Amino acid sequence: VSARRPLHPVELIERTRDGDEPSGEEIAALVAHYVAGEVAPEQMSAWCMAVVFRGLSDPGTEALCQAMVESGRQIDLSALGRRVVDKHSTGGVGDKTTIALAPLVAACGVPVAKMSGRGLGHTGGTLDKLESIPGFRVALGVEEMIEQVERVGCAVIAQTADLVPADRMLYALRDVTGTVPAPALIAASVMSKKIAAGADAILLDVKVGDGAFARDLGTARELARLMRAIGEQSGRPTVTELTRMDEPLGRAVGNALEVAEAVEMLQGGGPEDLAELVLASAGRLLALSDLGVDEAEGRRRAVDAVESGQAVSALERWIDAQGGDPGLGDDPWSVLERAPVRVEVRASHAGVVQRVGALAVGRAAAALGAGRRRPGEDVDHAVGVVVEVGRGDRVARGDVLAEVHARDAAAAEHAVERLQGAIVIGDEPVAALPVLIETSG
Amino acid sequence: VSARRPLHPVELIERTRDGDEPSGEEIAALVAHYVAGEVAPEQMSAWCMAVVFRGLSDPGTEALCQAMVESGRQIDLSALGRRVVDKHSTGGVGDKTTIALAPLVAACGVPVAKMSGRGLGHTGGTLDKLESIPGFRVALGVEEMIEQVERVGCAVIAQTADLVPADRMLYALRDVTGTVPAPALIAASVMSKKIAAGADAILLDVKVGDGAFARDLGTARELARLMRAIGEQSGRPTVTELTRMDEPLGRAVGNALEVAEAVEMLQGGGPEDLAELVLASAGRLLALSDLGVDEAEGRRRAVDAVESGQAVSALERWIDAQGGDPGLGDDPWSVLERAPVRVEVRASHAGVVQRVGALAVGRAAAALGAGRRRPGEDVDHAVGVVVEVGRGDRVARGDVLAEVHARDAAAAEHAVERLQGAIVIGDEPVAALPVLIETSG
Numbered sequence: 001v002s003a004r005r006p007l008h009p010v011e012l013i014e015r016t017r018d019g020d021e022p023s024g025e026e027i028a029a030l031v032a033h034y035v036a037g038e039v040a041p042e043q044m045s046a047w048c049m050a051v052v053f054r055g056l057s058d059p060g061t062e063a064l065c066q067a068m069v070e071s072g073r074q075i076d077l078s079a080l081g082r083r084v085v086d087k088h089s090t091g092g093v094g095d096k097t098t099i100a101l102a103p104l105v106a107a108c109g110v111p112v113a114k115m116s117g118r119g120l121g122h123t124g125g126t127l128d129k130l131e132s133i134p135g136f137r138v139a140l141g142v143e144e145m146i147e148q149v150e151r152v153g154c155a156v157i158a159q160t161a162d163l164v165p166a167d168r169m170l171y172a173l174r175d176v177t178g179t180v181p182a183p184a185l186i187a188a189s190v191m192s193k194k195i196a197a198g199a200d201a202i203l204l205d206v207k208v209g210d211g212a213f214a215r216d217l218g219t220a221r222e223l224a225r226l227m228r229a230i231g232e233q234s235g236r237p238t239v240t241e242l243t244r245m246d247e248p249l250g251r252a253v254g255n256a257l258e259v260a261e262a263v264e265m266l267q268g269g270g271p272e273d274l275a276e277l278v279l280a281s282a283g284r285l286l287a288l289s290d291l292g293v294d295e296a297e298g299r300r301r302a303v304d305a306v307e308s309g310q311a312v313s314a315l316e317r318w319i320d321a322q323g324g325d326p327g328l329g330d331d332p333w334s335v336l337e338r339a340p341v342r343v344e345v346r347a348s349h350a351g352v353v354q355r356v357g358a359l360a361v362g363r364a365a366a367a368l369g370a371g372r373r374r375p376g377e378d379v380d381h382a383v384g385v386v387v388e389v390g391r392g393d394r395v396a397r398g399d400v401l402a403e404v405h406a407r408d409a410a411a412a413e414h415a416v417e418r419l420q421g422a423i424v425i426g427d428e429p430v431a432a433l434p435v436l437i438e439t440s441g
Numbered sequence: 442v443s444a445r446r447p448l449h450p451v452e453l454i455e456r457t458r459d460g461d462e463p464s465g466e467e468i469a470a471l472v473a474h475y476v477a478g479e480v481a482p483e484q485m486s487a488w489c490m491a492v493v494f495r496g497l498s499d500p501g502t503e504a505l506c507q508a509m510v511e512s513g514r515q516i517d518l519s520a521l522g523r524r525v526v527d528k529h530s531t532g533g534v535g536d537k538t539t540i541a542l543a544p545l546v547a548a549c550g551v552p553v554a555k556m557s558g559r560g561l562g563h564t565g566g567t568l569d570k571l572e573s574i575p576g577f578r579v580a581l582g583v584e585e586m587i588e589q590v591e592r593v594g595c596a597v598i599a600q601t602a603d604l605v606p607a608d609r610m611l612y613a614l615r616d617v618t619g620t621v622p623a624p625a626l627i628a629a630s631v632m633s634k635k636i637a638a639g640a641d642a643i644l645l646d647v648k649v650g651d652g653a654f655a656r657d658l659g660t661a662r663e664l665a666r667l668m669r670a671i672g673e674q675s676g677r678p679t680v681t682e683l684t685r686m687d688e689p690l691g692r693a694v695g696n697a698l699e700v701a702e703a704v705e706m707l708q709g710g711g712p713e714d715l716a717e718l719v720l721a722s723a724g725r726l727l728a729l730s731d732l733g734v735d736e737a738e739g740r741r742r743a744v745d746a747v748e749s750g751q752a753v754s755a756l757e758r759w760i761d762a763q764g765g766d767p768g769l770g771d772d773p774w775s776v777l778e779r780a781p782v783r784v785e786v787r788a789s790h791a792g793v794v795q796r797v798g799a800l801a802v803g804r805a806a807a808a809l810g811a812g813r814r815r816p817g818e819d820v821d822h823a824v825g826v827v828v829e830v831g832r833g834d835r836v837a838r839g840d841v842l843a844e845v846h847a848r849d850a851a852a853a854e855h856a857v858e859r860l861q862g863a864i865v866i867g868d869e870p871v872a873a874l875p876v877l878i879e880t881s882g
Contacts, residue, residue, distance in 0.1 A: 016619075176481065178484075
């Protein structure tokens with residue numbers, strides 16, 4: 001009720017602008033009135049820009065998040081009778097972690113009921129990746145989701161329309177008004193979705209690097225700290241991991257390509273950095289769960305699930321339950337569509353790979369059709385890039401650096417050019433960097 | 442044409458936000474697309490907020506102003522065959538300068554063709570004041586205005602709808618989004634209207650104090666400097682005067698009350714600060730005109746025009762031409778409406794007047810009905826406040842400090858209370874301060 005009392009939006013904007021932060025109640029009222037159409041978009045965007053410059057205090061950020069949660073439905077997962085853990089990544093290039101992590105954690109006996117989003121810009125969304133599996137349905141209702149989790153241990157569905165409408169409105173507004181990069185706004189957005197979706201404990205993967213929102217460690221740490229503060233204040237244990245996003249995660253960038261790589265990981269293969277991140281995250285999620293294990297024991301159980309084949313079995317049950325062909329677990333490319341044109345990118349000279357630019361690779365894949373430029377656009381599930389080298393690798397002239405998967409030759413050619421610039425070869429001997437930077441919480 | 446090429450508003454907002462100011466061409470394109478409805482209000486308000494924090498360079502401000510001018514009709518006053526001078530005030534409490542200055546300058550042989558605005562908030566607009574003269578018409582067309590100036594030397598009309606539509610849109614947007622206080626935006630707004638209205642040379646009265654936008658000298662100087670830079674860049678000599686707005690200008694605050702005080706000044710009477718500002722401004726305007734006189738000679742001619750009665754005659758011809766009763770020049774209160782309730786505010790103790798708060802007096806008058814809270818509201822022409830003392834005056838207990846002119850007793854009572862707080866009496870001997878702080882240009 002207090003969130004709907006009369007308010008003076010201009011005064012709240014002016015005070016935020018001048019560094020005299022409105023109270024949590026006032027911020028909550030601003031959000032409630034915005035959702036109700038009583039605060040104009042031009043007022044909300046001006047307020048967001050003032051927040052970009054001034055930031056928000058922790059209590060202000062918490063009030064913003066809570067008001068966003070209360071703008072819509074809050075899902076009750078208590079029917080599962082378990083502590084429900086959830087995981088979120090702030091988004092990066094080649095991030096297919098969820099597709100491997102969800103069945104892996106389920107294989108270890110922890111239920112996964114996850115809502116996910118679509119991608120915009122150069123980072124693809126988990127839903128787009130899953131939809132590259134023919135027949136896979138993401139538009140499940142909450143009851144259907146809960147029933148599926150009880151039956152097969154795992155479900156990943158599209159966020160339902162009644163969940164956090166304030167976030168949907170604010171996200172669309174910020175996207176077109178240059179008001180995305182405010183840690184307080186990002187933290188409130190991420191946490192509002194996790195809290196409304198019913199998570200009891202949350203693992204957050206905060207990406208750092210040129211392919212992520214947080215380009216430097218300081219920004220990433222501030223964002224992680226804010227999200228932990230919100231989690232703590234709302235009584236939901238929250239752990240953050242900061243991970244490197246200077247290079248793509250794994251080798252594959254593109255929807256079907258990433259699904260295949262995630263399956264490969266569950267089969268015991270795949271790139272080292274992806275396996276490391278998935279296994280470490282699984283350990284942390286099991287430690288947050290009601291299994292009563294610590295992180296090290298959690299990781300051991302995850303490794304066992306991969307080695308025993310239980311992880312792949314969990315994947316097959318999950319894919320089958322949501323309408324896809326479970327043959328995916330045995331041979332991904334018997335199910336997924338391959339792009340018709342494949343062109344190799346080769347080294348023009350010998351040397352050491354100094355850098356594989358995440359942003360540049362992501363943009364090359366998006367330009368091939370793997371990403372979308374505006375909401376509602378279709379993505380091409382088959383196209384993308386597979387990078388064959390990483391920082392520190394020695395290459396000879398003519399070695400394959402990457403493979404482009406394209407719809408036609410012209411698109412492939414453009415991508416090859418972009419990738420020649422994205423993969424930097426020099427004389428300096430450099431070392432590969434671990435994917436995990438630090439963990440807190 | 443260049444202003445209508447494709448543009449990426451989000452990119453321009455982001456660059457402004459990050460201190461990488463877009464080019465003048467890009468700023469012009471942003472304005473042109475906003476007026477055409479192709480840049481959304483929520484984008485424009487976010488951009489304005491970024492400008493509040495980052496400011497704009499002089500070339501950026503000039504480009505913004507020029508684009509605003511080009512958004513609508515540009516008036517050609519060359520039919521008058523004279524150098525046309527114009528004057529603008531950034532707005533303050535009790536500012537009736539134009540009503541005395543326009544006929545005074547006309548009496549000295551310099552044509553005045555002026556467009557003016559309505560007030561919003563605690564500062565009334567010249568049009569509202571003039572409309573307290575029964576029958577006075579402000580909605581003249583440009584041709585009618587020019588014809589009147591040729592015939593009687595003077596016209597003050599409402600800004601026509603086709604003039605600077607970008608300013609009308611931006612002003613309304615900034616008013617509700619907390620993005621008013623940016624010197625670059627204010628300077629571009631003021632100068633765009635003067636330039637589009639056909640002025641060849643411009644005198645700007647920048648008010649400083651709690652009753653004005655610029656509360657401190659630094660802000661006022663920056664605003665004055667920016668406006669002179671725009672004037673110079675557009676080839677229109679521009680002079681700025683910084684004047685004090687800690688106390689109301691003159692004694693009368695309220696529409697008819699202010700008209701009467703302006704007439705009194707032309708008759709050779711009225712408060713000293715008002716006479717000083719009007720005569721000094723007249724001298725500067727004559728020096729900017731094609732008469733070929735300097736400021737001192739201009740002021741002498743203005744003094745002569747008052748003393749000889751030519752100033753009042755010019756006023757009478759002007760008022761008559763626009764439909765009002767020329768008897769105003771002889772006896773204002775035979776023409777203007779007096780408020781039915783008049784209550785005196787008396788000193789509760791003896792002492793020295795430390796301060797007559799301009800903002801507080803302005804708000805008291807607005808609350809009586811002299812101002813409007815939102816565009817389109819009617820104002821009550823008769824009501825207002827006449828302050829009888831000024832800073833430095835000694836008063837005994839029971840002396841009259843001010844007179845409230847109200848529509849009813851309840852409103853009068855509220856105003857008396859407000860004024861008791863606005864007029865501060867203390868023991869400190871203080872001196873009156875000159876109205877003019879400094880002149881430049």
